[in-house]
Amino acid sequence: MIFNLFLIKEFKKYPFFFILISLTLLLGIFGIAGIGVVSEQVTSKLRQNAKELLTSDLVVSARRELLAEEDLSLSQIMARHPHRKYQVIDIYSMVKHVRTDQIRLVEIRCIEEGFPFYGHLSLKSGIFKTNGLYLSQDLSDLWGGQVGDEFKVGEKIFSNLGIVTKDTSQGLRGFSLAPRIYLPLSLVKDAGLLKEGSTGSYARHFRVPNFSQQDFLKLQQEILKALPDAAIRVTLPQESSEQTARVLGLLTDFMSLAALIGLILSLVGIFYLYQSHLISRLKDFCLFHLYGLSKKDIVLGVIGQFSIIFFSVVVGMSLLLIPIYEMVQSQLSSLIGMELATTLNLFELLKSMPFLYLLGVTILIPLLMGLLRTPMGAQLKAAKISLGTFRFYDFSPFFTILLSYSVYLSHSFKIGSLFFVSILLVLGVSTLVIKVTQIVFRKIFLRRPLNVYGLEIGLASRHLIHSGHKLTLSFLSLALGTTLISLVLQLDSLIQKEFTLDEKKPSLFLFDIQEEQLPDLLDFSRSFGVRLEGVTPLIRGRLDRVNGMKFTRVPENSTVRTREDEVESRTKNRGINLTYRAGLSPSEKLLEGEDFSSSKNENESLTFVSLEERFAKRMGLKLGDKITFDIQGVEIEGIVKNLREVKWTSFYPNFFVNLSPGAIDEAPKTFLAVLPKDFHHKKHAYQREIVRRFPNVSLIDVEELMLKLSSIFEKARQAIELISWLSLIIGLVILYGLSHDQVYRRYFDIALLKSLGLTAGQIRKQLIVEFGFLFILAASVGFLIGWLIAITIGIQIFKLSWSVDLYRMVVPAVSLSIMCLVTILVASWRAVAVRPRELLSDS
Amino acid sequence: MIKISHLKKSYGVGESKVDVLKGVDLEIGAGETVALVGKSGSGKSTLLSLMAGLDRPDSGAIMIRGKNLNQMSEKELTLFRAQNMGIVFQQFHLISTLTALENVSLPLMILHNTEAEQKARELIDEVGLSHRSGHLPSQLSGGEGQRVALARALASGPSILFADEPSGNLDEETGERVMDLMFDLVKKTKTTLILVTHDKELAKRCSRIVMLEHGSLV
Numbered sequence A: 001m002i003f004n005l006f007l008i009k010e011f012k013k014y015p016f017f018f019i020l021i022s023l024t025l026l027l028g029i030f031g032i033a034g035i036g037v038v039s040e041q042v043t044s045k046l047r048q049n050a051k052e053l054l055t056s057d058l059v060v061s062a063r064r065e066l067l068a069e070e071d072l073s074l075s076q077i078m079a080r081h082p083h084r085k086y087q088v089i090d091i092y093s094m095v096k097h098v099r100t101d102q103i104r105l106v107e108i109r110c111i112e113e114g115f116p117f118y119g120h121l122s123l124k125s126g127i128f129k130t131n132g133l134y135l136s137q138d139l140s141d142l143w144g145g146q147v148g149d150e151f152k153v154g155e156k157i158f159s160n161l162g163i164v165t166k167d168t169s170q171g172l173r174g175f176s177l178a179p180r181i182y183l184p185l186s187l188v189k190d191a192g193l194l195k196e197g198s199t200g201s202y203a204r205h206f207r208v209p210n211f212s213q214q215d216f217l218k219l220q221q222e223i224l225k226a227l228p229d230a231a232i233r234v235t236l237p238q239e240s241s242e243q244t245a246r247v248l249g250l251l252t253d254f255m256s257l258a259a260l261i262g263l264i265l266s267l268v269g270i271f272y273l274y275q276s277h278l279i280s281r282l283k284d285f286c287l288f289h290l291y292g293l294s295k296k297d298i299v300l301g302v303i304g305q306f307s308i309i310f311f312s313v314v315v316g317m318s319l320l321l322i323p324i325y326e327m328v329q330s331q332l333s334s335l336i337g338m339e340l341a342t343t344l345n346l347f348e349l350l351k352s353m354p355f356l357y358l359l360g361v362t363i364l365i366p367l368l369m370g371l372l373r374t375p376m377g378a379q380l381k382a383a384k385i386s387l388g389t390f391r392f393y394d395f396s397p398f399f400t401i402l403l404s405y406s407v408y409l410s411h412s413f414k415i416g417s418l419f420f421v422s423i424l425l426v427l428g429v430s431t432l433v434i435k436v437t438q439i440v441f442r443k444i445f446l447r448r449p450l451n452v453y454g455l456e457i458g459l460a461s462r463h464l465i466h467s468g469h470k471l472t473l474s475f476l477s478l479a480l481g482t483t484l485i486s487l488v489l490q491l492d493s494l495i496q497k498e499f500t501l502d503e504k505k506p507s508l509f510l511f512d513i514q515e516e517q518l519p520d521l522l523d524f525s526r527s528f529g530v531r532l533e534g535v536t537p538l539i540r541g542r543l544d545r546v547n548g549m550k551f552t553r554v555p556e557n558s559t560v561r562t563r564e565d566e567v568e569s570r571t572k573n574r575g576i577n578l579t580y581r582a583g584l585s586p587s588e589k590l591l592e593g594e595d596f597s598s599s600k601n602e603n604e605s606l607t608f609v610s611l612e613e614r615f616a617k618r619m620g621l622k623l624g625d626k627i628t629f630d631i632q633g634v635e636i637e638g639i640v641k642n643l644r645e646v647k648w649t650s651f652y653p654n655f656f657v658n659l660s661p662g663a664i665d666e667a668p669k670t671f672l673a674v675l676p677k678d679f680h681h682k683k684h685a686y687q688r689e690i691v692r693r694f695p696n697v698s699l700i701d702v703e704e705l706m707l708k709l710s711s712i713f714e715k716a717r718q719a720i721e722l723i724s725w726l727s728l729i730i731g732l733v734i735l736y737g738l739s740h741d742q743v744y745r746r747y748f749d750i751a752l753l754k755s756l757g758l759t760a761g762q763i764r765k766q767l768i769v770e771f772g773f774l775f776i777l778a779a780s781v782g783f784l785i786g787w788l789i790a791i792t793i794g795i796q797i798f799k800l801s802w803s804v805d806l807y808r809m810v811v812p813a814v815s816l817s818i819m820c821l822v823t824i825l826v827a828s829w830r831a832v833a834v835r836p837r838e839l840l841s842d843s
Numbered sequence B: 001m002i003k004i005s006h007l008k009k010s011y012g013v014g015e016s017k018v019d020v021l022k023g024v025d026l027e028i029g030a031g032e033t034v035a036l037v038g039k040s041g042s043g044k045s046t047l048l049s050l051m052a053g054l055d056r057p058d059s060g061a062i063m064i065r066g067k068n069l070n071q072m073s074e075k076e077l078t079l080f081r082a083q084n085m086g087i088v089f090q091q092f093h094l095i096s097t098l099t100a101l102e103n104v105s106l107p108l109m110i111l112h113n114t115e116a117e118q119k120a121r122e123l124i125d126e127v128g129l130s131h132r133s134g135h136l137p138s139q140l141s142g143g144e145g146q147r148v149a150l151a152r153a154l155a156s157g158p159s160i161l162f163a164d165e166p167s168g169n170l171d172e173e174t175g176e177r178v179m180d181l182m183f184d185l186v187k188k189t190k191t192t193l194i195l196v197t198h199d200k201e202l203a204k205r206c207s208r209i210v211m212l213e214h215g216s217l218v
């Protein structure tokens, strides 16, 4: 019976309501589900490919070659298990294409016979030989390199024996900073690439047949114990894919949050639609009640009704998403740079639905509580029926679920709660703005004749003053939508500004300069007419103890981890690069503590330490802490004198840890330097000469790097922007529903105004004034808050500098308001055009 | 004042077509008070809406003060109605966001009357609601609401007042008092009144009673 009353009858009677609710819900969950599905596809693909990415069962790697005794202990452990092995060395070096005289930084992957155990390297034609190198497809495309061409790598010239079309060990094409070249390991030594301190990674790969997952974990622990240096990593396949998953994960997390805003918008719409639906159904509910249905039954009926709508929408969405995914699968794969599965996993699609369902039901709780509080018996006698009021705490289940869902989606307590607080902020500010506006309007308009500022404005102002939370709801949905758009646009403009080449950014970044080369390099540069800047030593070391406590290796394979945990364990496990420097570089700023020079060194043996602020926070280090460093076997004790902020995007050589000069000057080191922007015109010639004279020195073309980085950011931004626009469309649909409802609620008012002599044009003018004002206000609030959040994120997280892009604020705000007005006019067109005859009918 | 000839109006099309008015002829002189009676569904409201220009007839002519409503554009009709007619509805139809005083002054403001507010105050006073002039409709009782509606209908000094069951939503006593007030005001301003009602006693207070049956007047 209830089923019949609440579903079939209802649907027949209010098709518009049901269609609008379903559409709103569909749009709301579509974004979240879509992104969830894609990110699931990517991670499951990565999991599947984990072995191919790593190419073996277990890898022992470090940023240096293993010491003889380390190598020995490793061999002893491995000798107990039958295995096969090979070595892979990845280094960055400058490579010259001899025929075209082009030079660029290349990742050289030095491989041995047997590589890879899992996956494959596909050659365009022919087979691998060991007397030359192989270009990756990317590089061959960039250079037009052909088989037989000669390339200068380090001090040697090799000829290109073939082109690698596919490398299953490469995670995401397009996300790596330098294209690859493959070189047999036997040739590397001759090329003089493996200088002490060169940037590179040295890995020993093992394949152990008949080993279980459990065995590998045990083996991993055993090796870790035998090789205690935290700089040495022991990696199993599932961990190798984490790096890639992390990059993509961060992106999809942000996209999910953007989509969550879309969902929240649609929930605002559902709240509104249901409210107005329940009010119009209240009389019938009272009658149901009179005939014996309890209030609880009625509430259950409404919940059941919503559940069935939700269920049908989920079914509809799945039916929609599957073909859409199949359609865009190939474009998506090429965009991400990874071959995705062609079909969807339906289970993954439905996984997040319970959460979404809960969000939907909890947003209705306040209304249902209102229903329970309605004195139903008394309503039938009353002249005007009204729904019982709801209280603010009725929303608490909804907000609780929202908070946990945002943490779940972002995989981060910090980002999730930041997101949640931002939503509350928009909510609070919107309510405040509406209330203040109403108070101000009361002062301005009430107690003055209706037509002092024109009749239309008078009528519009009265509406704005007397509409209650319905006004707040439409305002809120618009403000939320614009906040999101503004956030994306402003953040983008901030980031773009950071990644454009200005006078202060260097044109070349030099690294791997050997200590003994430095004087020659400086001499040569001077004779070439350029002046190197920021010449900074790089010394490898390790944090050993803090205030006497040992830094331990954090186990990498603990269970559930949020993003914060991951960052922490990664930085703690890594050896660190540090430098010595007397003062601060131009791109550094003192935050806390004092300069090295201004503090006296009473204790000669104590070295001063300056830490990058966020590094210090991650490692839990404070001013005054005593840190013991292990610099290649030598212990150095230091005291933290200051914390500083580093502007990394300046591309000047900077480090997390600076020591005062003196104690470590003699440690083995390499040097970094930059070629200032002023010598931009000499860049290419200089680069060529450096490669010729100092083949082991690597150069990064900062300009090119920034292009690359900004194109990666651009991709990410486009993805997020796409979702933002989806959210905005949801906002507009909701606005359409809302204004349609509001205008029809005012149907009689409009008819009456016409009967009293107002023309349709004048009534539209009144609506434009009223809604236009509301939209411009909401858009302004949204764009302002969005900008504030962008600035906060930009300054706090990316250390960007303060700026405002007015153009990107005003133009979208105005065009959005116009879009909203058009929506309102369309929604109200028929109502305004109608002849006022209906005034005489009874209902 | 009003001259109607061969007025026809039907709703719907095809099978479901209902012929409501099948050729109505009626003439009403200035200052007359006419009661329009008939069974429910006989077409009283329809006739009223056509006379007030709230809807258009299928055929036939409506002449008011010598002007044919059919030949006016929607805009002209709107202005003509604002200047010459007042309407009182069964459901009052007050604008919920405007105070009593603003509701009454609205028609005057639409006509750009410079003394709108002062005139509206006089009218509110005349219907005995000066102490309620700043209240919103939701704060008024039914009887008070209908009195405000009455004041609004008469605000622009129309020559014709249309009223469709004005006491239909009020209890007997209140209804009677509001009707007393209406007849007083109509008499005082010499306004022509066309009143639709089911109430025989009320109909008798008019100078003429016309009855609508099967789509025409009898």
Ligand SMILES: Nc1ncnc2c1ncn2[C@@H]1O[C@H](COP(=O)(O)OP(=O)(O)OP(=O)(O)O)[C@@H](O)[C@H]1O
Residues within 6 Å of the ligand: A841, B011, B012, B018, B020, B038, B039, B040, B041, B042, B043, B044, B045, B046, B047
């Ligand atoms: N918009 C419409 N569409 C279709 N039929 C309509 C419409 N308006 C009125 N009718 C029909 O026209 C007929 C006359 O309606 P009208 O409202 O004029 O009657 P009435 O005499 O005022 O009745 P009551 O005394 O109940 O108010 C009725 O049968 C009604 O169903």
Ligand SMILES: [Mg+2]
Residues within 6 Å of the ligand: A840, B044, B045, B046, B164
């Ligand atoms: Mg009627």
